[in-house]
Amino acid sequence: MDTRIHRRALGAALLAAFLAVPHAATAQDWPARTITVVVPLGAGSASDIVARVVMEQVGKQLGQNVIVENRPGAGGTIGANTVAKSVPDGYTILVYGALTSAHALYSKLPYDSLNDLVPVIALGQQPLVVVASPGKGYKTLADLVAAGKAKPGSLNYSTAGVGSASHFGAVRLAASAGFEAQHIPFKGAAEAVTDVVADRSDFSVQLPATTLPLIRDGKLTPVAVSAHKRTSLMPDVPTTIEAGLPANSVYPFYTAMYVPAQTPREIVEKLHRETAAALQVPAVQTRLATLGVEPMPMSQAQLTSFVKDDIEANVALVKAAKIPTQ
Numbered sequence: 001m002d003t004r005i006h007r008r009a010l011g012a013a014l015l016a017a018f019l020a021v022p023h024a025a026t027a028q029d030w031p032a033r034t035i036t037v038v039v040p041l042g043a044g045s046a047s048d049i050v051a052r053v054v055m056e057q058v059g060k061q062l063g064q065n066v067i068v069e070n071r072p073g074a075g076g077t078i079g080a081n082t083v084a085k086s087v088p089d090g091y092t093i094l095v096y097g098a099l100t101s102a103h104a105l106y107s108k109l110p111y112d113s114l115n116d117l118v119p120v121i122a123l124g125q126q127p128l129v130v131v132a133s134p135g136k137g138y139k140t141l142a143d144l145v146a147a148g149k150a151k152p153g154s155l156n157y158s159t160a161g162v163g164s165a166s167h168f169g170a171v172r173l174a175a176s177a178g179f180e181a182q183h184i185p186f187k188g189a190a191e192a193v194t195d196v197v198a199d200r201s202d203f204s205v206q207l208p209a210t211t212l213p214l215i216r217d218g219k220l221t222p223v224a225v226s227a228h229k230r231t232s233l234m235p236d237v238p239t240t241i242e243a244g245l246p247a248n249s250v251y252p253f254y255t256a257m258y259v260p261a262q263t264p265r266e267i268v269e270k271l272h273r274e275t276a277a278a279l280q281v282p283a284v285q286t287r288l289a290t291l292g293v294e295p296m297p298m299s300q301a302q303l304t305s306f307v308k309d310d311i312e313a314n315v316a317l318v319k320a321a322k323i324p325t326q
Contacts, residue, residue: 027264030090034065037093040079042072046165046207046291050123050255051095053287057278058271068095075102075163075326077109080258084111088260090267095123097255098165100307104314105163107325113311117258119303120268121275124293125254127227128169129211129234131220132203133196141224141243144203148179156182158192158201162323166192168314169205169226169251171321173240176249196220207253208233208292226250233292252310254296256303272300 037055039048052068059066071079076098083094094117103113111117132138138147148155157174159167162185174181184201186192189210195201197219205226212233214220222237228250230239240249257275259268278284279295298306318325 027090027266030264030267030270031062031064033091034067035059035062035091035093037066037068037095038079038083039068039070039095040072040076040082041070041097043070045097046126046209046253047095047097047255049209049291050097050288050293053284053291054123054275054278055095057281057284058274061274061278075105075161077102077106077111080113080117081110083258084116084260086260088263090259090263090271092260093120093271094258095255096258097253098163099256099258100310100314101163101165101168103311104318105323105325114308116261118261118263118268119307120257120259120300121272122296122298122303122306123255123257123275123279124288125227125252125296126207126292126294127225127231128165128205128251128253129208129215129222129231129237130173130203130205130224130226130240131193131196131211131215131222133199133201134218134221135199136202136221138203138221138223141238141240141245144223145177145179145245147202148174148177148181153180153182155179155202156184158184158186158195158204160189160192160206161185161187162326164189165207165251165253166205167323168317169253170203171323172251172317173205173226173245173249175317175321176240176245193220205251212292231292231294232289255293256307268300 037051039051041047055066083092086092099113138144157170189206192204193206193210196204211220215222222234224240224243225231225237227239241247
């Protein structure tokens with residue numbers, strides 16, 4: 001009886017060792033073929049541009065082709081679900097800038113943001129700019145806040161859509177400043193900014209890539225930057241904190257890389273190292289700087305904690321602002 005038990009245990013151990021060999025070899029040999037990077041937003045979006053700039057360099061370093069696929073829809077959750085449910089072998093990667101806001105906004109996601117995806121590395125963060133039409137007469141953030149408090153609910157703001165960074169950024173701004181404003185959602189940032197230029201919307205909170213050309217042409221007035229420090233693209237524009245608002249007025253818009261849970265640890269670590277190295281390449285840094293993307297150096301453990309905290313903050317924001325979940 002003891003001999004049979006011993007044989008069974010030995011057989012199980014040998015089987016486990018046999019099954020582990022291909023898995024270990026796969027991790028050791030990665031990457032051996034083309035890597036697909038899924039961006040769950042449209043071509044030309046902030047996440048898309050950042051992904052293409054960084055991952056092109058990563059592909060060169062790894063000696064493999066890297067293909068960026070745009071899979072937009074449902075606030076980015078379709079593409080995120082594709083990666084979450086993919087084989088965890090390092091060949092399907094997610095680059096996304098709205099994972100945490102989508103978690104807060106969609107009550108029935110087909111994936112678990114915290115358990116089905118593993119944060120690998122942050123590719124960078126971009127400040128949001130609070131802009132108004134020159135015709136409104138708001139020269140500073142204090143002017144805008146004063147107008148909002150003088151007639152509660154009278155101001156309106158345009159966004160790139162429900163759950164977008166411009167939406168959450170404006171909600172956080174208004175909540176921290178203590179005034180209410182009406183939301184006017186559009187299908188994209190360009191339409192939202194155009195509405196401000198036309199004097200129909202009072203203000204908007206958008207990325208520099210969308211607003212900077214219009215600011216330079218005098219068609220938009222930047223009253224503050226939603227960031228902890230000023231952006232080199234607009235060094236004369238104060239942050240919301242410098243303008244007198246608390247630190248929670250800042251909405252952190254960042255782009256990060258994720259892989260499916262159960263991806264071999266060796267692959268995750270190698271992907272982190274190679275991407276970190278790509279972010280140090282001067283040509284990559286120059287290109288990202290022109291887009292207003294600033295470094296966000298973090299270890300994988302730090303990023304994981306940051307993402308978890310950001311999810312909690314966005315869930316609380318959605319509840320406090322009574323934003324309808326979908």
